[in-house]
Amino acid sequence: MAGQSGRTVSDLRRGNRAAVLRRLYFDGPKSRQSLGPATGLSSGSISNVVAELVADGLVEEAGSVHPGQEPAAGRPRTLLRVVPGSGHMIGVDVGETRVRIELFDLTLTELARAERPLRGKGYGVETMVEHIRTGIEEVLGAAGVEPGELIGVGIGVPGIVARTDTGAVVHGQTIGWNAVPLEALLRSSGRLPGSVPYFIDNGARTLGQAEMWFGAGRGAQSVAVILFGSGVGACLVTDVAEQGRALEWGHLTVQVGGRRCRCGALGCLEAYAGADALLERWREAGGRPPENTDEETALTALLAAAHPAGGGRPDPVARRVVRETAEYLGAGLSGLINLFQPERILVGGWAGLQLGPGFLAAVREYAVAYSLDYPAERMTIGLGELGPDAVTVGAATLPLADFFARGGRRAEPVRQTAVPAWRAALKGRATS
Template identity: 80%
Template sequence: MAGQAGRTVNDLRRSNRAAVLQRLYFDGSMSRQALGPATGLSSGTISNVVGELAADGLVEEAGSVDSGGGRPRTLLRIVPASGHLIGVDVGETRVRVELFDLTLTELARAERVLTGHGYDVGVIVEHIRDAIGDVLRHAGTTAGHLVGVGVGVPGIVARTPQDGAVVHGQTIGWDAVPLEALLRDACGLPDTVPYFIENGARTLGQAEMWFGAGRGAQSVAVILFGSGVGACHVTDVAEQGRALEWGHLTVKVQGRRCRCGALGCLEAYAGAEALLERWREAGGCPPEGSDEETALGALLAAAYPAGEGAADPVALAVLQETAEYLGAGLSGLINLFQPERILMGGWAGLELGPRFLAAVREYATAYSLGYPAGRVTIDLGALGPDAVTLGAATLPLAHFLAAGGRRARPAREIVAPAWRAALEGRAVH
């Protein structure tokens, strides 16, 4: 039965459950008495909701606290093992899959290195399928305990009624890849396990906003600096986070050719791949046959040698130029979105950041309008190089909490009402 605003009793119950779960999740253990003011729900509603959640195995008692002279108050908490989450990072050099409990404690992880096949869609799907199987076996759990699977990918993610999430990854050669449909067919998970596929910068942004250096801010721009560069603008309402193809902002007319095919993109100067290529062109010598992570380490060692060794002026110059391009790129985010904070993450960003973040700040200020530049702070992300995987796991977690802890149910077959079949023969043809 619908209420005056079109809400049904089930909608109201789901909303109440979501309010309690979200408060317990983000604020930690609380008593029934504290949950009332925190959620705006009556004591009777809190009692009913807590009873439902406890019966579903989602909430349990977790000790008690002194009530200031009265009877001790029982604390409640979310049961960590009441559901499992999978986060997937389709990165530049590897596919990483992690299994978490509801508190985002890691239970198992598996990685697949990307070799000569690169971003071949079939290979990526196989890697994800096999790695999901590995983490479930390692943790001794089954797919039936999964709340959902989150996947962070390069490129733009659109959605269609037929295929779900479709990835447009121009830099990796993906043209309208129906990744959700491919994963659902390949992985063989139950129909009740939903997939949530987003741009990797978007997942990183949500993780930093919820649990990292973005906590407490109303507007944050998060930079994913890896082989390429991307960004996400996130507000204090997680659903408003939006991935930005920031790496393909033109920073030099008729400049270097980017891997997307255009000229002068920021990514053609500031991504790890382009940075190393520019070092080679300037006379640098990365270790023969090394991967990007090893080569970037060699560049840093050349520019900032240990002990009393002389710095390589070529390596220093390349890093300084990269800092200027990054600062100029950040000025666009500052002027357009006026964020409170800019956070740089990704494996390359976290490795380079301690060395040249001060220069990036200076250039960003110089290229930006004074007022927004004076209000923004630029720092490193707080969740480490694996934060895309963690952020991917928050996608099903957010849906689970918003649904009041209800898991998805298989779609029921729709049976036409009897009158429709009876009257079909009377239709005029």
Template identity: 70%
Template sequence: MRVRSGRTVHDLRRENRTAVLQRLYFDGPQSRFSLGPATGLSSGSVSNVVAELVAEGLVEEAGSVDSAGGRPRTLLRIRADSGYMVGVDVGETRVRIELFDLALTELARIERPLVTEGPRRVDRYDVGIVLDHLREGIPGVLAQAGIPAERLLGVGIGVPGIVARDADGAVVHGQTIGWSAVPLERLLRESAIVPANVPYSIDNGAKTLGQAEMWFGAGRGAQSAAVVLFGSGVGACVVADEVGPGRAIEWGHLTVRVRGRRCRCGAQGCLEAYAGAEALLERWREAGGQPPADADEETSLTAMIAAAYPGEGGPEPDATALAVLEETAEYLGAGFSDLINLFQPERILVGGWAGLQLGPAFLDAVRGHALSYALAYPAAHVRIELGALGPDAVTVGAAILPLTGFFARGGRREAARPQEPAPAWQATLRERAAQ
């Protein structure tokens, strides 16, 4: 049966379920009475939806509150153990895999470093290595927590690069890491890591960071924000809706210096060639600095910060490290001013392992440069601050991706996909590409 808008009764029921689930999730325990105004649904619709969700084990009672002159009202909340999500951060120094319940409580974690230095040096961006970490890590966190894979609502994965989609699912174009049209979702499906009806949600790591900060971190309450992921390279996500999905932008590849330093993307003068942790350490080394031998990027950056900002009672600041960091603060500030002028966000939030390390030491300098380079009106209406979720923000955001799909389906699991044979031309083209 269809209603006049073209939506079916099934569509309306799903939308009503989605509205109730989202309000319970974001606003905490509520009564049936308060869910009416919060969702815009009639009391009868709320009662029907709640009865369904309770019967399915998605919603449970959570005590009661007094009403104005009547019987106490029963509070409702989403059951934390009614579903689970895996969040994965395919970062530039490590792969982090975490298992969460529906309340986003971390239940298990596995980390695998991507080795870049010393006698075990390997290509840290080798697709096979990353896939091996996922094949071992996803079942590993499930085993640690004793959760069957069938209870997963989905696996969310944040990756460096642009994520496109074709008939096989998510395809990653990571120019800076040498990933050219990597069919990551198809490769994962072929590995049969999780049941066929458990969805993979793959997106840019800056976007998953932005999603997490807007839902649960420093972005809460803002209608718009630019969330910066500052790691080996730099990226950003622009969000125009507190709850809706953001949009990943290749902010690190804005040109900040014509015919400047060669970026790892192949172009010259990109912001990432000056402000990413990898480039920052290279510039320190070129200026005469001495990063620790055979150390990874995170350890080397820690040493650089300690040299530049030794603190009270410590040795004199390392002039070379300090000069490189001060120059980097100006480059970042100029990059922030571009975000301010282009998108006029209420907030700019800084995350990522390098951003969290550097932030306390030089965020004030970055803020000063950003406001001096930006147009006066949008600069006067923006707050620039650190993200609130720490180094796990990308995995939390990745876990949110399947949760968003679960809510959009009204709290119903994705149906198993029929296994249909692929057209013959697809197999032929793949064989040619492998030659």
């Protein structure tokens, strides 16, 4: 039965369960008494919800709290926490240099991981699907977790992700993916049961969600999170886009008629500021990146040349290229600052973290110079806190967030629906 708001009793119960689970997850352990003020629920509702969650194996007792340790005094109170092993998630980072697959318990403790290095421009769709499929099987086997125990698989990918009747489709122009039905391919080739959902999203968005939940974005209302790898991308989190919004920021034009970008256009920010472009510009300027190495190793060599350890003499070419990259990135950030006025900008991704605090100081200098005074004075620029695993952790939060929204209930099995006859007929007519 639905009330005047349109919400049914089932909706209310699910919302109450979700509220309790979230508070125990992010703020726990907590007692029943402290959950009331934290969730806005009555003591009776708290008792009912906790009893359900305990019966479902999602919540357990975790010691007691004594008078003075919580706002209210009195006799010791039993603490509650989320049961770590009551669910498992997999996070996948489809990166530029490798595919990383990690298995987590419900509290995001890593249980197993697998990595698949990418050779050259290793973005072949069949190869990528195989890497993800075998990586999932590897981490499940290593941890002794059955596929049916998963609450979901989250995957961060480069490019734009569209939702269709058959699942997530990836439009990754820079990697040669044109409307790749990644979810359907994984379902048809993998061995996960239909009860395990896939959550596929842009890698910058998964990075942003991880930093907002557990990293340098906590407590902020407006944050731009930068994914700086072979290319560059961004995620914007605001009070009207709380889940984060992926931006194809790397394809903002910074030089009319400029360098050719991987996407095919001229003058994109990514053609100047991504690690791939940075190394290419070093080579064009006369630098000598090490041969037959991956981008991470080559970038390490560039930084060592620009800023040698032990006070050695820097390579002026390498130093100039790094400084120019900081200016391009700062100019690109000025667009985000002027348009969205974030209170924080966080730089993550393997290249951003490798370039480090010194590079970031130069980026900030240029970002301020290219921005309007008012928004520039009210924002900070810093590095992400979660390290190279941030995209993978963020990918795992996608099924976790859905699990919480369902009040700790698992998703319904995905059923493959037949293509309607009229659609098949039209398709046949169009190709005849």
